[in-house]
Amino acid sequence: MIDNDPSAGTGGFGEILVSSRSLHEYRAMFALTDDDLERRILDCPGGAAGFAAEVSRRGGDVTACDVAYFDGGIDRVAATAVAEADRGNRYVREHADAYRWTFFADPDEHHRARRESAEHFATHTRTSPHRYIPGRLPTLPFADNTFDLALSSHLLFSYADDLDYTFHHRSTIELARVATTEIRLFPLTPIGSSERYPQLDQLLADLSESGISSRIAEVDYEFQAGANEMLVCQVPR
Numbered sequence: 001m002i003d004n005d006p007s008a009g010t011g012g013f014g015e016i017l018v019s020s021r022s023l024h025e026y027r028a029m030f031a032l033t034d035d036d037l038e039r040r041i042l043d044c045p046g047g048a049a050g051f052a053a054e055v056s057r058r059g060g061d062v063t064a065c066d067v068a069y070f071d072g073g074i075d076r077v078a079a080t081a082v083a084e085a086d087r088g089n090r091y092v093r094e095h096a097d098a099y100r101w102t103f104f105a106d107p108d109e110h111h112r113a114r115r116e117s118a119e120h121f122a123t124h125t126r127t128s129p130h131r132y133i134p135g136r137l138p139t140l141p142f143a144d145n146t147f148d149l150a151l152s153s154h155l156l157f158s159y160a161d162d163l164d165y166t167f168h169h170r171s172t173i174e175l176a177r178v179a180t181t182e183i184r185l186f187p188l189t190p191i192g193s194s195e196r197y198p199q200l201d202q203l204l205a206d207l208s209e210s211g212i213s214s215r216i217a218e219v220d221y222e223f224q225a226g227a228n229e230m231l232v233c234q235v236p237r
């Protein structure tokens with residue numbers, strides 16, 4: 001877990017789970033194809049996800065970026081990743097009715113999968129630390145068009161009570177700046193809700209003003225009840 005600094009322009013929030021979703025979850029959340037996995041991918045926030053590790057093992061090219069990696073934080077994140085998976089699983093058990101038990105059959109399977117993913121992450125940070133770059137949305141430490149595809153899961157929209165509209169707008173524009181063709185954001189439903197982020201229409205309109213076209217796509221993944229949509233933004237070049 002990390003304490004985010006409200007003065008950094010993120011809208012002012014407390015603890016955010018450093019979670020550890022797997023390649024299997026990323027594929028489902030973002031409807032990723034084998035071709036997608038051959039592109040240069042940014043995963044921001046990367047958290048303690050096993051995604052970069054598992055795609056690297058296939059020969060792919062993923063860079064994970066997260067505010068928690070600052071100040072040598074990558075070792076701390078690696079050391080606490082499994083404990084964070086335990087913390088996330090406790091939350092899920094306490095709120096089991098808020099989840100659909102199809103992707104994971106039950107809380108035990110969720111726990112096993114997230115712990116395994118956290119372990120992949122921790123091992124990979126030791127063998128390939130250059131894949132884990134500290135960064136804080138809405139300002140990323142990458143040149144324009146560094147990546148083909150930027151993925152962002154469980155930060156924007158999820159923490160809508162704590163992250164203001166300006167953060168959402170600026171972060172989306174920033175992800176589009178560093179990705180040549182496309183960004184995908186998941187989910188569109190704040191934690192504790194089963195409705196879309198209330199200012200989504202406003203965001204789509206503002207992105208359109210900047211020349212970024214967006215569409216909402218249903219995906220074949222629903223863990224948090226009601227959260228089965230991603231936002232796909234095409235970046236004009």
Ligand SMILES: C[S@@+](CC[C@H](N)C(=O)[O-])C[C@H]1O[C@@H](n2cnc3c(N)ncnc32)[C@H](O)[C@@H]1O
Binds near residue numbers: 004016046047067136
């Ligand atoms: C719930 S985790 C999601 C991690 C990963 N995408 C996954 O799905 O497993 C949220 C992450 O957002 C990171 N975070 C919070 N504020 C951030 C910011 N302003 N810029 C980049 N990362 C941030 C946290 O450190 C945490 O790792």
